[in-house]
Every structure is written in structure tokens, then in C-alpha cells.
Amino acid sequence: MFHKEGQKIIITTFFIVVAAILASQFYIELEWVRYAVQIAALILLIAILQFFRNPKRPVTPNFDEILAPVDGKVVVIEEVDEPEYFKERRKQVSIFMSPVNVHVTRYPASGTVTYSKYHPGKYLVAWHPKSSTENERTTVILHTPKFGEIGYRQIAGAMARRIVNYAEEGEQVTQGQDAGFIKFGSRVDLLLPLNCNITVKLNQKVVGAKTCIASYRSDDDDND
Secondary structure (H helix, E strand, C coil): EEEHHHHHHHHHHHHHHHHHHHHHHHHHHCHHHHHHHHHHHHHHHHHHHHHEECCCCCCCCCCCCCEECCCEEEEEEEEEECCCCCEEEEEEEEEEEEHHHEEEEEECCCCCEEEEEEEEEEECCCCCCCHHHHHHHEEEEEECCCCCCEEEEEEEECCCCEEEECCCCCCCCCCCCCCEEEEECCEEEEEEECCEEECCCCEEECCCCCCCEECCCCCHHCCC
């Protein structure tokens, strides 16, 4: 199954590939050149199809866990000062997505959208330290039953030129539900409470709506 954000690109690419194959068949006399053009066209179509794939991942909502919002690799786990919304220290977990990863963004937890804002910006490489604050991005805050307010940011990378965000303020959302899409290479930052328990490690590969990023830990647990 393919994501709806890729429908126009997939259809356009399909017709371009068909046209290229037919044109090469009739107008290119050198056999090896003709085959090279046709194979390149098919590879392009396959690449577009794999990029916009949207695998179904059923989720049983769990209020005690924050799930990965995207597929990719954990590149940052640190405490940061979050100036846009929380204006306090948060645990940040950043996931980098390469062009071969599934690029669907899924809600990491169930709750209510309390903040959703788009920021225009630069297109630094997604792993650059300043990409979280200087790149084109969206910031979404969810109020959850156990963790309180948590946030995530969709961040454009050097190749990503369009961020799609479905979160609307006041909306009730469900863990694992489709929350948007980032086209062609990007990063997502999770902004979590300091008292949560991070369950992933640096360089770990995670799967959206499957891998647990953090689990709930009450203040009482710290006193045990």
C-alpha cells in the first residue's frame, strides 16, 4: 500500500517511465543504450514506489509507552532546553530517516493535540545540530494521560522539501495513527519529560508504531 501523499508523484513517474521505455524502443538504435535507458527508468519507478510505501501497522494503544513516530536510526539522546513551547528542559530523542526508510509519521502516543505549528527555515542536513531550530519544521504537542505533554518535530533535511502535518489543535488522536509525511530524507525529534525512562540507545534502528522509545516512570518510582 502507498501513502496518499505520493499518489500524484507515483502516477506522474509511471507515465514518464512508460514514455521513456516506448521512446527508447523506437528511437534508440544502439541496443545497450536502449536497455540502459529502460532499466534506469524502471529503477526510478521502483525507488519512488518504495519511498511512498505505507505498511499497515496495527497498534493497541498503550498509555505507558511512547512509540517511535517514524522508521530510522536514533542519532541523539540528550537533555535540551526547549525554547519554543515548553520553555524548560526536556529529554530529546532524535530519529534520522534515510531515503530508503518508510517516511510516514505516526502519532507516538494517544492524547489531545494542544499545539501544532509550521516553521519555514533552512535545509541543513538532517543530522546537523542546528537543524532542530533552523530547518523547515513543524512542532506538535500532545497532552497524554500518563506523560502529560510531549512533543515531536518533523524536520526537513537537505533533500526534504515538503513536510506534511495532519495534527490540528484540539483534535483527539490515537497512538500509531497517521500523523503526516516528510518527503525525501529527514529527521523527527521527540521532546519528552525528564522523568520518563528512555528505552532505546544511540544508533539503534527503530520502527514507527512498533519500537518503544520511552516508558512511564512516576516520581514514586524514583523514591523506591
